[in-house]
Amino acid sequence: MFAFLFDNYGYYPVNIVNESFVYKNWFFKLERVDDNEEKIKSIASFSVEIAKKLDGKSGYIIKNKNGKYISHYNGIAYVLISIPNVVIDLVDYYKLHEFFSGIDNREYSLKKVLSLQEEKYEFISNVVVSSIRKDHSNYKEFLQLIFYSFGLAENSFQYLADIIEDSNDKLERLTISHKKKCSFDTYSFLNPLNMIIDNPVRDLAFLFKSEEFSISEIENILDYYQINAKEASYLMSRILYPDFLFEELIEFYDNKKDIFNFLFEQKQKISFNYTKLNTIYKLLQTKYSIRPIKWLEKTIL
Secondary structure, three states: OHHHHHHHHOOOOOOOEOOEEEEOOEEEEEEEOOOOHHHHHHHHOHHHHHHHHOOOOOOEEEOOOOOOOOEEEOOEEEEEEEEEOOOOOHHHHHHHHHHOOOOOOOOOOHHHHHHHHHHHHHHHHHHHHHHOOOOOOOHHHHHHHHHHHHHHHHHHHHHHHHHHHHOOOOOOOOEEEEOOOOOOOHHHHHOHHHEEEEOOHHHHHHHHHHOOOOHHHHHHHHHHHOOOHHHHHHHHHHHHOOHHHHHHHHHHHHOOOOOHHHHHHHHHOHHHHHHHHHHHHHHHHHHHOOOOOHHHHOOOO
């Protein structure tokens, strides 16, 4: 990996951990990609515009010595991401969403969002779960956790389907948002490969699930965005959907890692996460009259 970095990018770091290294107060990471060169070039083009709006805060995809974004190592396509050592806060979210608000994406639809979520659910249900060792002493308990997450996902699907049926499968105010779990972590926020076009409530769902906000803080954030009832319903569906658990399950499966320590940690958080979920649901139900979810109004076992 050291020789690959030097030959392709001219970097020879002192240390490489998980395909990442630090150089002159910048964090660098090699990311595997499935996209072609043109797609990566299109993604990279947003970096300069983001830097202008966020006072220089932006992630970049570094070109190699051949002037290309994609390099190959052992038959695998990689790009090199560089992220500055900066602090991310709510204001950065506001600026990012506002700057790209109204971005055109005619292909976007809630039906496609639903379809992608269902595909991931089916893969985890049919492939990932069956790969977990059944001889582990806590297998049954972990299976209960996974089935609980399946229940959340199915409720999220139904909620999203209801939104589509009640109105249509389009959302206004599309902007730059994030594909996977994103909070105030600098890398996940600025990584160009983690960006996607969606409504800003996609990011709000990630924030509410991963960060600690009081009810008044959550309400202030919602008021700032002036979301409508449909967006509030979409927010609820995204909060219900167990993104983080599903992404981690797939990553553990792809890398053939032991998943039991992770599952144990997640099991310990069930009651806490349920309380957060219930709190946000009550606020959205009261403030925006979203569809009621009866089981959420009951106490978890």
